[in-house]
Amino acid sequence: MNIHMKPSVLIVASVMLLAVGAGVARADWARWRGPDGNGRVEATNWFQTGAATVTVWKADVGSGYTAPTVAGGRLFVAGNRNKQDVITCLDAQSGAVVWTNGYACDAGGYAGPRSCPVVDGKLVLFVSREAKVFAFDRLNGEMRWQRDLKADNNYGIPQWGVSGAPLVVGDHLILNLGKHGLALDKATGKTVWASPAGVCGYATPVPFKTGTRSMIALFGCDALLGVDLNDGKLAWQYPWKTTYDVNAADPVFFDGRIFISSGYGHGCALLDCRGATPVKLWENKNLKSHFSSPVLYKGHFYGVDGSPGKGALTCMNAETGVVVWQAAGTGFGSLIMVNETIVYLSEKGELILAAASTQGYQEQFRAKFLDGTCWTAPVFSDGLFYLRNEKGALVCVNLLGKR
Numbered sequence: 001m002n003i004h005m006k007p008s009v010l011i012v013a014s015v016m017l018l019a020v021g022a023g024v025a026r027a028d029w030a031r032w033r034g035p036d037g038n039g040r041v042e043a044t045n046w047f048q049t050g051a052a053t054v055t056v057w058k059a060d061v062g063s064g065y066t067a068p069t070v071a072g073g074r075l076f077v078a079g080n081r082n083k084q085d086v087i088t089c090l091d092a093q094s095g096a097v098v099w100t101n102g103y104a105c106d107a108g109g110y111a112g113p114r115s116c117p118v119v120d121g122k123l124v125l126f127v128s129r130e131a132k133v134f135a136f137d138r139l140n141g142e143m144r145w146q147r148d149l150k151a152d153n154n155y156g157i158p159q160w161g162v163s164g165a166p167l168v169v170g171d172h173l174i175l176n177l178g179k180h181g182l183a184l185d186k187a188t189g190k191t192v193w194a195s196p197a198g199v200c201g202y203a204t205p206v207p208f209k210t211g212t213r214s215m216i217a218l219f220g221c222d223a224l225l226g227v228d229l230n231d232g233k234l235a236w237q238y239p240w241k242t243t244y245d246v247n248a249a250d251p252v253f254f255d256g257r258i259f260i261s262s263g264y265g266h267g268c269a270l271l272d273c274r275g276a277t278p279v280k281l282w283e284n285k286n287l288k289s290h291f292s293s294p295v296l297y298k299g300h301f302y303g304v305d306g307s308p309g310k311g312a313l314t315c316m317n318a319e320t321g322v323v324v325w326q327a328a329g330t331g332f333g334s335l336i337m338v339n340e341t342i343v344y345l346s347e348k349g350e351l352i353l354a355a356a357s358t359q360g361y362q363e364q365f366r367a368k369f370l371d372g373t374c375w376t377a378p379v380f381s382d383g384l385f386y387l388r389n390e391k392g393a394l395v396c397v398n399l400l401g402k403r
Contacts, residue, residue: 028381029071029379030071031165032116032204040295043380048399049364049365052401055395056397058395059097059393060392062080062081062086064079064114064392066114066376067379070381070382071119071138073091073092073093074138075089078115078126079392080105083105088100101143105130114160115129115163118165120186129162129163130150131150132146133149133189145189153178153194155178158200158202159245162177163203163248164201164202167204167205169216174205174216176200176201176204176219178195181225181232201247202248206251219248221245224258238278242263246264248262248263248291249303253273256274257270257281259318261288262289263288263290264288267284268283268285268287269281269283270282290311295335302337304334308373311331311332312326313327313342313352315358325358340355341364343378343380347375349370351366351387353366370393371389375390
């Protein structure tokens with residue numbers, strides 16, 4: 001169903017934005033968790049202590065939890081309104097609507113879509129909470145192809161809907177669906193390989209290598225799964241059962257090891273994945289990631305320990321699993337990292353900057369930009385921050401006070 005709509009956009013500040021200023025690093029945030037899929041990006045001249053903050057623009061993009069993506073000066077985001085999921089393309093610096101397209105979809109519990117639009121070349125790729133996959137033309141929003149994978153493959157849908165973002169690897173579009181994933185041809189939507197019917201977890205697929213073998217780490221509903229990228233065969237599985245089957249934070253791969261973490265009191269573990277099957281190096285309850293994926297930096301994980309209403313920003317040693325510090329007063333939220341700075345969006349709509357340091361919690365900035373519930377990870381591109389809440393308020397923020 002191809003429905004073109006024009007959602008209302010509220011321009012909070014009528015700011016004539018010039019071309020990207022000198023010293024601001026241009027870096028598209030075209031996929032889930034940024035340019036390298038690890039939640040971290042490098043930038044220059046992006047934040048100045050004491051500078052006036054500016055809300056550049058604000059838009060209503062519909063209910064949901066999808067993080068925006070930014071590519072080529074355009075922002076892409078999804079939300080639900082009037083029983084339709086709407087993909088909206090905005091000018092990233094002015095907030096002006098470029099195009100919209102959508103499809104029929106009930107809002108469901110915790111209303112709206114979860115997954116993140118992914119930009120690859122001329123396409124914007126998206127998977128709905130009901131396992132429908134779409135490819136839109138990046139420039140004009142026309143639908144290039146679509147698949148109903150629940151109907152085609154009899155795939156089960158997890159209790160709170162499909163949430164993992166698409167992952168593009170070469171010509172493959174990898175999705176966390178079925179027993180252990182699915183690969184489509186990104187240009188046509190045709191199936192490359194598929195796993196048996198089953199209920200998936202909530203996390204996004206993560207690519208990694210074992211020797212010369214290209215693999216995908218997938219969180220199933222009750223296990224971490226190692227899958228061959230080329231043929232989709234299940235290489236191994238590591239049992240990881242969480243209450244309500246909520247394995248939502250992405251696995252983190254580094255130095256032949258995979259770090260996993262889940263909420264509901266479960267905890268975290270570090271696995272050695274260099275052999276035929278994973279070997280547990282350690283496991284504890286020091287970082288219980290409900291759904292915010294941790295960021296690895298200089299041998300330490302920075303993540304959110306706890307659940308909505310009672311979480312805290314936490315620094316943990318990646319080698320030992322020992323907590324270095326936990327920040328009182330940050331609350332539950334989600335994070336990314338710019339250079340050596342943690343960018344934290346609390347569930348109450350506060351944007352917090354803190355040093356990624358092992359010398360204790362060092363807050364550098366805090367300001368409230370949104371009301372409602374904010375469970376979506378912040379996004380950063382071209383010196384601007386993009387923050388959203390569950391009702392569909394999306395704000396663009398400049399922390400330099402000028403462009």
